[in-house]
Amino acid sequence: MTGELDVDTAPHIRQALVEAMAGQEQVTIDLRRLGFCDCAGLSALIAARNTARHHGTTLTFRRRFLWRDRSLNRA
Template identity: 60%
Template sequence: MTGNPGGGARCAPCGSVTSSADLLPMQPTPSRYGTAGLPGESMGGDICVSVRRESQGRAVVWMAGELDIAIASHTRQILLDAVSAYRQVIVDCGRLDFCDCAGLSVLIAAQNAAPAHGTTLVLRRIPSQLARLLHRVPHRLCIEQSGLPAAPVSTSCMGGL
């Protein structure tokens, strides 16, 4: 995060400008995102995660930067909080530059938790690096194809999670 002449802060991974009042703390605390759907961003290391309520019961989680082992536990809690607070959570991965297996486990954990809350979790705008990883790992993530409604995609391969 860098300073901005307009008084806000610029997130290095996604380039967004946000006032410090809109930022949420990076350290995990039980109520930092709450269940009221208050908008906010968490910036740290090389990732920016932003949760925005789009309508009653629906939120979009935007991710930009690198989703890896260094930030996985923090991002996991953000997604689990969103899944418990909304009936539909859309994870927009379009600005992810990198996702390792720890990052993928974050997405799968959120998907696995969603049914217990009556929530649908959908991934959209999957970058090619993440798409290659998804093809190699068994999962049941729901992926939105451009112009088509989201559909569950299951993959199977040697081993398992």
């Protein structure tokens, strides 16, 4: 992902992630070029993680910032 993951983009990203995970055993989301992520964006990432768990998909986040990792692991 590049740019911003916020209240405007989160619904589209959430749907794209659901579609990308369909029938996949493993999906990697690269956040290293993400410039901004608000609570709506974080919610979309948590929803993707929950969807992946529900469908038995291994979801991996490549990240740049430590807070993203801590936030996702605590949710």
